[in-house]
Amino acid sequence: MRKMDSYDIARLAGVSRKTVQRVLNNAASVKPATRDKVLRVMQEHHYEPNSAARQLSSRKANTMGLFIVQDKPLYTLHTDDLFYGPIIGAIISRCAELGYTTLVSVLDLSDIESLFSMYRQKSIDGGFIVSWSDLRPVIDRMAVAGFKVGLFDEGFYHAPEVPIPHLDNRRSARDAARYLLELGHRDIGILTGDMNNFTAQERLKGYTEALRERGIEPAESRICYGQFTEEDGVRAVERWLAAGDLPKALLCSNDLMAYGALKALSGRGVSVPDDISVVGFDDLLVSQYTYPPLTTMKVPRVDMAVHVADCLVALVEEREPPAPEQFVASLTERQSCAPARPARGDRQIGH
Amino acid sequence: MRKMDSYDIARLAGVSRKTVQRVLNNAASVKPATRDKVLRVMQEHHYEPNSAARQLSSRKANTMGLFIVQDKPLYTLHTDDLFYGPIIGAIISRCAELGYTTLVSVLDLSDIESLFSMYRQKSIDGGFIVSWSDLRPVIDRMAVAGFKVGLFDEGFYHAPEVPIPHLDNRRSARDAARYLLELGHRDIGILTGDMNNFTAQERLKGYTEALRERGIEPAESRICYGQFTEEDGVRAVERWLAAGDLPKALLCSNDLMAYGALKALSGRGVSVPDDISVVGFDDLLVSQYTYPPLTTMKVPRVDMAVHVADCLVALVEEREPPAPEQFVASLTERQSCAPARPARGDRQIGH
DNA sequence: CTGAAAGCGCTTACAG
DNA sequence: CTGAAAGCGCTTACAG
Numbered sequence: 001m002r003k004m005d006s007y008d009i010a011r012l013a014g015v016s017r018k019t020v021q022r023v024l025n026n027a028a029s030v031k032p033a034t035r036d037k038v039l040r041v042m043q044e045h046h047y048e049p050n051s052a053a054r055q056l057s058s059r060k061a062n063t064m065g066l067f068i069v070q071d072k073p074l075y076t077l078h079t080d081d082l083f084y085g086p087i088i089g090a091i092i093s094r095c096a097e098l099g100y101t102t103l104v105s106v107l108d109l110s111d112i113e114s115l116f117s118m119y120r121q122k123s124i125d126g127g128f129i130v131s132w133s134d135l136r137p138v139i140d141r142m143a144v145a146g147f148k149v150g151l152f153d154e155g156f157y158h159a160p161e162v163p164i165p166h167l168d169n170r171r172s173a174r175d176a177a178r179y180l181l182e183l184g185h186r187d188i189g190i191l192t193g194d195m196n197n198f199t200a201q202e203r204l205k206g207y208t209e210a211l212r213e214r215g216i217e218p219a220e221s222r223i224c225y226g227q228f229t230e231e232d233g234v235r236a237v238e239r240w241l242a243a244g245d246l247p248k249a250l251l252c253s254n255d256l257m258a259y260g261a262l263k264a265l266s267g268r269g270v271s272v273p274d275d276i277s278v279v280g281f282d283d284l285l286v287s288q289y290t291y292p293p294l295t296t297m298k299v300p301r302v303d304m305a306v307h308v309a310d311c312l313v314a315l316v317e318e319r320e321p322p323a324p325e326q327f328v329a330s331l332t333e334r335q336s337c338a339p340a341r342p343a344r345g346d347r348q349i350g351h
Numbered sequence: 352m353r354k355m356d357s358y359d360i361a362r363l364a365g366v367s368r369k370t371v372q373r374v375l376n377n378a379a380s381v382k383p384a385t386r387d388k389v390l391r392v393m394q395e396h397h398y399e400p401n402s403a404a405r406q407l408s409s410r411k412a413n414t415m416g417l418f419i420v421q422d423k424p425l426y427t428l429h430t431d432d433l434f435y436g437p438i439i440g441a442i443i444s445r446c447a448e449l450g451y452t453t454l455v456s457v458l459d460l461s462d463i464e465s466l467f468s469m470y471r472q473k474s475i476d477g478g479f480i481v482s483w484s485d486l487r488p489v490i491d492r493m494a495v496a497g498f499k500v501g502l503f504d505e506g507f508y509h510a511p512e513v514p515i516p517h518l519d520n521r522r523s524a525r526d527a528a529r530y531l532l533e534l535g536h537r538d539i540g541i542l543t544g545d546m547n548n549f550t551a552q553e554r555l556k557g558y559t560e561a562l563r564e565r566g567i568e569p570a571e572s573r574i575c576y577g578q579f580t581e582e583d584g585v586r587a588v589e590r591w592l593a594a595g596d597l598p599k600a601l602l603c604s605n606d607l608m609a610y611g612a613l614k615a616l617s618g619r620g621v622s623v624p625d626d627i628s629v630v631g632f633d634d635l636l637v638s639q640y641t642y643p644p645l646t647t648m649k650v651p652r653v654d655m656a657v658h659v660a661d662c663l664v665a666l667v668e669e670r671e672p673p674a675p676e677q678f679v680a681s682l683t684e685r686q687s688c689a690p691a692r693p694a695r696g697d698r699q700i701g702h
Numbered sequence: 703c704t705g706a707a708a709g710c711g712c713t714t715a716c717a718g
Numbered sequence: 719c720t721g722a723a724a725g726c727g728c729t730t731a732c733a734g
Contacts, residue, residue, distance in 0.1 A: 005727055016705070021729075046496075048471035052406035053727035056710045061403070066455075068440075082636070085436060089419075093457050096465075101474065104417075104455045106444050114447075120399035123452065145397075259640060266642075285433070289610060291617075291642030356711055367721070372713075404711035407726045 065127030173206025184340030233260025416478030514662035524557025535691030584611020
């Protein structure tokens, strides 16, 4: 019961160390009977190979890093971040399935060195970075050093050698706008995200395309530029309300902004969905608890996470990466949208 | 730039390996000039000591395990679990501050073996288990094996050698009930958690004590037994409503049940807080988004997490653990409570 | 295919 | 205090 190593197991099972190792690595060339015997001995003695020794001699950590960056000014990102929470869980689980443990760190953007440390210390074979910020400088440094990394938000980065799951934001936003159009709405506003962000740009394009398909040219007054924060939603609504110019339907480029809009609307006594329909984007956990529960475009975050994990592991193992996938958000209907009510000369819809 | 080891650094800096090591471990006995020189050489060559080699020779992983168990039937627990999310972040950050990395796993309760594996492989020096389930059998096995572990929920376990942060649930619930009493309410119901759970028992006791202080003996009809799930909140409200016997104020033993109650109430057209005041317990992220925003007892989860982390690290390093702390939940007022309205023979309060 | 040796890159006693 | 050696427990070439 004292110190057990693979040598002891070999002796006790009456086989060579090599055989013990084959059993550990599930090699085929071991007779079932021998295999069982070795396994039995290992279990009896609670033997499991020392991971540090393994890492040291094989030069492989079988560990991935997961870096959650605490984005500073605009977005605060915690492990309980509503968007990234499920992604974090999915990555960890998927890596485990693929034989990797996951070392999680929360990182300040001002102290990004500890990320590089983990690579240099050979604590990890690769890493995922989860962040809303523009990480291009960091990623470039990593590329130079040959450190393997996967990302999530393609808002700022797009490089063939860096796995990033691709969401078809334009199409998804188009689908959201079409939904509103099919409800009979013609006066549809949009609340955009940070326009330096590729994702935000694409969602705006999708909105514009959908309206144009119906021969509607989106007026400048219908486009409100935000930064993906809840506060933007509040401000947008208040500005429209102050101008007496609230649209009849509102597409928010993420759920957080929709929450802000909903709050401001309800605070001003404007009824959702009777007076205005609201659609969000993401489908965060909170969306089922808002008032009214938010209709939103669900981003398949878990599938996307599994996909990056698969890509990064393939990269680390120098295998062919899985085929690229194109993800699309799907409509989750709740109670924040209603058919347009007939007014002025608008044609009536429904019923 | 090829393979750098501490020997190379020593040679390049013109010192002994021992000195390099002293620098790495921040030992005092190195002259500042020497120290700087060594550090400069290390930086120039991007040298960082190999973690596997360190672990192997020092028999220490400097790593903690964080096991998020996916509790089966009643509660589902994900990394985005509203209660545990911030706790997870706090543990990781605190461990980092104390010099430990954190290996996170999500665990199925049916496959708890992988938890033991990490200890046997010496991948971790200790671990935290985050779960709603009754873990006593697992913890007992760990104690026998000498594996060090910290927990969160003291609902089921209470042992001197296992760090668990202690929340004074009785006092916290008493404070919540007192708040309702001070608002003038006398007809106050409670929705309890699973009564096998110590935490649930204590919260009920706190409620009872507060009412008795005011000479109110809680009627059986005011106590509704739940299991900490959202659905319990729905059912409780529906049962009371069906009996035409809704209390004027309701203390929910956690936020999730309060969400259910709020939904059911609003679905039946009962106004919160005009017709009934509702108080939750936990202060999850969602509570600011419910309708109306939920007044609730905030559990200092982050402080509690930091405290267990400190305790477990002390245990691992065989140092004296920090002094035990007694945590208390504090009232977070939002909009789900209002003063009792004068009715029948009740004395009037307020104004 | 099998076995004994060398090696992974540190830390830790152990002589000097 | 300093330095050379042994050792941590595996894996990986390398002879046989």
